[in-house]
Amino acid sequence: MSTISTPRPGAVGQVETHHVELFTAEAPLVLESGETLGPVEVAFETYGTLNADRSNAVVICHALTGDAHAAGVHPGAQRPGWWDNIIGSEHPIDTDRVFVVCANLLGGCRGTTGPASVDPATGQPYGLRFPLFTVADLVAVQRALLAHLGVSRPLVAVGGSLGGMQVLQWALDYPGELHAAVVVCATSRLSAQNIAFSAVAREAIMRDPNFFGGDYLANGTRPSAGLAVARMMAHITYLSEEGMREKFGRRLQERRSAPRSGFDVDFQVESYLQHQGQAFLDRFDANSYLYLTRVMDYFDPFADMAVAGPKLEALDTRFLVVSFDSDWRFDTAHSREIMRVLSAHRVPVTFREISSPHGHDSFLLVVPEYHRTVGAFMRRMETEALANAGPP
Amino acid sequence: MRPDLGIIAEMIPNGSRVLDLGCGDGALLENLITQRGCQGQGVEVSPEAFHACVSRGIPVVSADIDKGLPDFSDGSFDVVVLSQTLQATHRPALVVREMMRVGQVGVVSFPNFGHVTLRLQLAFGGRMPSSRTLSHTWYETPNIHLCTLRDFEQLARAEGLHVAERRLLASNGGPSAPWRRHRPNLLAAGAAYLLRR
Numbered sequence: 001m002s003t004i005s006t007p008r009p010g011a012v013g014q015v016e017t018h019h020v021e022l023f024t025a026e027a028p029l030v031l032e033s034g035e036t037l038g039p040v041e042v043a044f045e046t047y048g049t050l051n052a053d054r055s056n057a058v059v060i061c062h063a064l065t066g067d068a069h070a071a072g073v074h075p076g077a078q079r080p081g082w083w084d085n086i087i088g089s090e091h092p093i094d095t096d097r098v099f100v101v102c103a104n105l106l107g108g109c110r111g112t113t114g115p116a117s118v119d120p121a122t123g124q125p126y127g128l129r130f131p132l133f134t135v136a137d138l139v140a141v142q143r144a145l146l147a148h149l150g151v152s153r154p155l156v157a158v159g160g161s162l163g164g165m166q167v168l169q170w171a172l173d174y175p176g177e178l179h180a181a182v183v184v185c186a187t188s189r190l191s192a193q194n195i196a197f198s199a200v201a202r203e204a205i206m207r208d209p210n211f212f213g214g215d216y217l218a219n220g221t222r223p224s225a226g227l228a229v230a231r232m233m234a235h236i237t238y239l240s241e242e243g244m245r246e247k248f249g250r251r252l253q254e255r256r257s258a259p260r261s262g263f264d265v266d267f268q269v270e271s272y273l274q275h276q277g278q279a280f281l282d283r284f285d286a287n288s289y290l291y292l293t294r295v296m297d298y299f300d301p302f303a304d305m306a307v308a309g310p311k312l313e314a315l316d317t318r319f320l321v322v323s324f325d326s327d328w329r330f331d332t333a334h335s336r337e338i339m340r341v342l343s344a345h346r347v348p349v350t351f352r353e354i355s356s357p358h359g360h361d362s363f364l365l366v367v368p369e370y371h372r373t374v375g376a377f378m379r380r381m382e383t384e385a386l387a388n389a390g391p392p
Numbered sequence: 393m394r395p396d397l398g399i400i401a402e403m404i405p406n407g408s409r410v411l412d413l414g415c416g417d418g419a420l421l422e423n424l425i426t427q428r429g430c431q432g433q434g435v436e437v438s439p440e441a442f443h444a445c446v447s448r449g450i451p452v453v454s455a456d457i458d459k460g461l462p463d464f465s466d467g468s469f470d471v472v473v474l475s476q477t478l479q480a481t482h483r484p485a486l487v488v489r490e491m492m493r494v495g496q497v498g499v500v501s502f503p504n505f506g507h508v509t510l511r512l513q514l515a516f517g518g519r520m521p522s523s524r525t526l527s528h529t530w531y532e533t534p535n536i537h538l539c540t541l542r543d544f545e546q547l548a549r550a551e552g553l554h555v556a557e558r559r560l561l562a563s564n565g566g567p568s569a570p571w572r573r574h575r576p577n578l579l580a581a582g583a584a585y586l587l588r589r
Contacts, residue, residue: 318451336463339453344465346409348433348451351463352442369439376446384449 010080011088012047012095015072017111019043022144025120029106029140035131039120042145043068043111044103047087048095050151055385057151058093058378059142060102061159061166064292065231065284067110070102071095085366092375097382098155105162106141107133107291115287116217127287128214135162135169135299142166143174153177155385156378160184160363161330162292165299168338172301175314179388180381182374184322184363187334188341189300194329197237198293201230205286214287227286228277235276240326240359244269302341312345318384320377321351322363322370329360350377393419396501396565396584400475401428403499403557403586408470409433411494413457413487414477416441418450425450433469435461457490458482464494475501475584476525478544479535488551492589498553501561501584506540506577509563524563525582541577548587557586 021041023029028038045068050057060070060083071087073080087093087100104112107130115130122129146154157167157178164186171181187194205211208226212219239247248269265271302308319342323335332353339351354370356362362370393401397420404410406428412421415434418441424430434452436442445452453463458481472495474487479502481487491498503525504510510521520530528535539547541558548555560568561582572579 318449320446340463340465343433343463344468346431346468348431349453350446350451352454372443373446376443380447380449 008088009084010071010073011091012072012081012084014075015045015047015069015081016074017043017045017068019111020145020148022141022148029137029144031131031140032134032136033132037113037131037133040106040113040141041111041117042103042106042113042141044101044145045069045072045081046102046149047071047100048098050099050149054151055153055155055388056098056382057146057149057154058098058100059146059154059157060087060093060100061138061142061157061163061170062102062105063159063161063163064234064296065280065289066105066163067108067283068102068104068112069110071100083364085364086371086374092371092378093158094375094378098378099151101146101149101151103142103145105292106138107288107295109285109288110283112141114285115214115291116285124215125217127217128290130287130291133291133295135165135295135301136173138166138295139170139173142170143177153179156180156182156381158182158184158374159186161186161360162296165296169299169301171315171317171319172308172311175311176316178317179385180318180320180377182320182322182377183335183338184374185324185327185330185335185360186338187299187330188302188338189334190297191334195297197234198297201234202290202293204229204233205290208286211286214290216286222281223286224281227284227289228274228281230286230289231280231284232273232277235273237329238360240328240357242326243357243359243361246357248272308341309345312342312347315342315345315347317347318381319347319349319351320374321349322373323353324356324359324362324367324370325353326355326357327360327362393423394565396561396582397423397475399559399561399565399567400473400499400501400584403559403584404428404430404471404473406430409468410471410473411435411464411469411491412473412475413461413491414474414480415445415450415452417444418448418452420473420475421445421450422448457487460486461490461494466493467496469495471495471497471499473499475499476503476582478502479538481537484537484539485547485551488547488553488587492551492553492587496588497556498587499584500544500587501582502539502544503535503582504541504577504580505538506542507563507581508578509581511578523581525565541580541583544583544585548585553587553589555585556588559584 023040028036164183205226208223323332421432513521560580563581
């Protein structure tokens with residue numbers, strides 16, 4: 001029986017982000033669309049130690065706005081990485097046992113090549129000239145990084161939301177490569193409502209007068225108002241009504257002495273969203289937001305069963321699918337659909353809906369039953385990997 | 393593994409794809425997977441049993457079978473097992489219907505409430521009967537839909553199901569003594585049925 005230790009922030013210790021050029025102008029990344037992209041630089045971090053037979057690699061696929069800094073602390077920083085509560089010694093993803101790799105996504109803006117990177121053809125940032133790409137392309141870059149690190153068969157790929165979508169695509173496209181897949185509050189297909197939210201977020205960015213058709217960097221500015229609004233709205237979808245009621249209720253901000261216009265930030269929930277929007281500006285690029293939300297909109301790996309069917313038949317990956325009962329961004333029906341399709345194609349699945357008041361964000365938080373489930377699954381996968389390796 | 397699970401395992405062809413409803417800690421599925429080349433999938437509502445399955449590598453879906461099996465497609469399993477669980481369901485007919493939708497064949501085992509010791513307890517003791525398999529007090533028992541072998545066979549007929557095989561169980565879960573076969577509804581402590589559509 002696995003036990004859940006109380007997370008100790010920064011248990012992984014001091015870490016740093018590494019950079020590697022995985023594709024070059026001469027040997028570019030060939031995208032699913034057939035377009036090419038090079039050079040491609042990837043920012044990544046690793047925690048723990050790769051074992052001698054390279055069988056203990058765990059890949060963390062981050063969600064829409066994550067980055068390579070999943071755990072530990074950077075020199076001089078206070079806050080640990082975004083998934084520090086699940087990664088570390090004696091944590092569900094136990095760095096005493098596994099070698100953890102987390103890379104910033106292709107198209108991101110946190111050290112991996114994306115729309116804000118300089119296009120070698122023009123010497124200017126790509127902007128909207130960056131090619132469109134897909135979840136399969138995100139996986140191609142993840143795999144290239146693992147190859148660079150000497151790993152051909154990861155033990156487990158883990159991801160929440162867009163991260164889980166990558167894990168699902170990976171398992172489908174490369175049967176036998178992943179021993180196990182952990183897919184948390186993800187989807188195999190966005191609903192009309194999901195796409196609608198993304199569409200409004202993109203409109204907010206593109207209608208910002210400082211957007212300049214995506215060439216805002218060349219114009220020395222950024223569509224900050226639009227990006228902040230996009231983030232504020234998206235953030236509402238990451239929480240639950242119950243969670244917001246508990247956290248903010250209708251409580252008002254401390255009264256200020258300045259005269260009020262009537263439309264100040266009066267309620268605490270307004271202040272919180274404003275902070276979320278503003279803080280996002282420091283770490284995210286508007287074009288990356290456009291591209292990555294588009295990638296999610298088009299994700300639909302089970303759309304054509306003539307293509308997906310044979311992939312599903314060939315699947316040889318253990319699946320853990322987890323959802324949260326208060327998540328309405330990708331509610332349990334999305335996870336159940338993944339489970340239903342896998343099971344209909346004779347793929348065994350472990351699935352659980354976990355109770356948590358924190359909505360879609362639950363996957364990033366310490367929800368004890370969730371961590372216990374992931375921990376138990378991980379321990380089992382480590383045991384199976386040892387058995388597969390056989391006697392030394 | 394419980395003796396009755398051993399008997400159920402014998403009723404399942406090697407290499408089958410098996411769905412075990414109310415799979416508990418996954419002992420039957422582990423046996424079928426490791427000893428009989430089966431592919432196993434469990435369904436379990438108890439969080440503790442769910443974790444036991446995850447820890448021993450048994451694929452398990454956390455779900456309440458009283459709500460049907462909407463996550464599983466028609467005929468997607470060779471065998472669906474319901475061992476010592478039918479009597480604890482709220483809607484036994486629905487559960488049987490759903491298991492026969494999802495599986496080619498079904499295996500159902502349950503304690504026989506027509507067993508002579510239980511009849512005697514009620515007739516002469518004037519109290520709700522208890523036994524090794526039915527050990528709860530009446531006010532705490534999860535077993536809310538107890539039935540006799542005849543009752544179950546009547547349900548199977550009503551659902552248009554054919555009993556392909558019946559194994560009688562003793563009170564310890566092992567095979568029932570041969571002489572009890574003459575009056576199974578009175579003398580067998582339980583039974584495992586192989587059902588076909």
